[in-house]
Amino acid sequence: MSAQKKEGPAQLSGHVREEIDAWLARYPENQRRSAVLGALSAVQHEEGYLSTPMMDAVADYLHIPSMEVYEVASFYSMYELKPVGRHTIAVCDNVSCMLRGADRIIEHLEKKLGVKLGESTADGRFYLKREEECLAACCGAPMMQVDHVYHENLTPERVDEILAKLES
Numbered sequence: 001m002s003a004q005k006k007e008g009p010a011q012l013s014g015h016v017r018e019e020i021d022a023w024l025a026r027y028p029e030n031q032r033r034s035a036v037l038g039a040l041s042a043v044q045h046e047e048g049y050l051s052t053p054m055m056d057a058v059a060d061y062l063h064i065p066s067m068e069v070y071e072v073a074s075f076y077s078m079y080e081l082k083p084v085g086r087h088t089i090a091v092c093d094n095v096s097c098m099l100r101g102a103d104r105i106i107e108h109l110e111k112k113l114g115v116k117l118g119e120s121t122a123d124g125r126f127y128l129k130r131e132e133e134c135l136a137a138c139c140g141a142p143m144m145q146v147d148h149v150y151h152e153n154l155t156p157e158r159v160d161e162i163l164a165k166l167e168s
Contacts, residue, residue, distance in 0.1 A: 010053035049080040085120035085127035096138035108156040
């Protein structure tokens with residue numbers, strides 16, 4: 001009979017704790033929950049997505065109930081609760097972008113990557129988010145966000161150039 005190793009609770013890296021501390025410094029001590037968005041973003045940036053153990057670690061660090069962290073993580077579309085491709089692609093599909101060809105950009109990405117919205121490529125390189133209602137760059141429509149970087153005035157050719165520059 002083999003003994004199974006039980007893993008302890010997830011631990012926040014020193015870098016993530018530094019980022020959370022920077023957010024905490026912006027708020028009064030009794031308003032620690034105000035740092036939850038920044039904390040979750042820091043964890044997701046490092047981990048790729050928000051696992052339950054990592055959300056629990058954020059709750060412990062902020063001294064707030066885990067449920068409050070889960071509620072925030074599940075409400076906002078910027079957070080991923082399951083593993084996804086290394087590079088997250090979000091194409092704005094709101095009115096301004098749609099009128100300027102966002103549907104054509106989405107079709108191009110789906111064909112090029114071989115996935116539909118909400119899926120990751122088989123090699124785990126890209127994740128094409130399901131929907132982004134508005135990314136607040138209407139003047140540069142159509143636009144997409146790749147790994148938190150905005151790319152505006154897109155054409156299929158420009159999309160190809162952007163993707164080609166991303167590391168594996």
